[in-house]
Amino acid sequence: MATTKTTTKAPKAPETTEIVEESALNELFLDELKDIYWAEKHLVKALPKMAKAATSDELLSAIETHITETENQITRLEDAFASIDEKAVAVKCEAMAGLLKEGDEIISETEKGTLTRDAGIISAAQKIEHYEIASYGTLRTLALTLGYNKAAELLEATLKEEKNCDGLLTQIAEGGINETAKSEKE
Numbered sequence: 001m002a003t004t005k006t007t008t009k010a011p012k013a014p015e016t017t018e019i020v021e022e023s024a025l026n027e028l029f030l031d032e033l034k035d036i037y038w039a040e041k042h043l044v045k046a047l048p049k050m051a052k053a054a055t056s057d058e059l060l061s062a063i064e065t066h067i068t069e070t071e072n073q074i075t076r077l078e079d080a081f082a083s084i085d086e087k088a089v090a091v092k093c094e095a096m097a098g099l100l101k102e103g104d105e106i107i108s109e110t111e112k113g114t115l116t117r118d119a120g121i122i123s124a125a126q127k128i129e130h131y132e133i134a135s136y137g138t139l140r141t142l143a144l145t146l147g148y149n150k151a152a153e154l155l156e157a158t159l160k161e162e163k164n165c166d167g168l169l170t171q172i173a174e175g176g177i178n179e180t181a182k183s184e185k186e
Helices: 017-021 024-053 057-083 094-109 115-146 149-181
Strands: none
């Protein structure tokens, strides 16, 4: 009895741009791109508040670095829109709006100058990073499927930065903030 070997091939670029532009998947891609564009534009406004609330120099430095990265990510998203001949438009991202609100609540509910507040800021920031990692990973995959190779390349660069930021936040938390915070009194 003969066996059949099945191979999985990488997504093939569409035959014509017209087919892609009319597809429901293309519409989903554009909606998600507009969503993350709004998210990044609002995050860059919220990060300075997190930086101001941070106690440890290490956390402050990480947030300040991510502000610059986020500004570059906004430019990269504008380039991704341009690469597919679309205008960069932001549409409210309810998920990011909720995550930013939660971050504000953590800051207001923790005591200034404590590492407990820093642990809370890290928690809020990592939730944001995880949302961004999921969004950029999905967008990159959709871009590849739709044949938007330049957009995929831009989205991949941001995905790597988001993963690096998440890893750095974990290192900061595990590097002493959480341990010290556990002995702080309410």
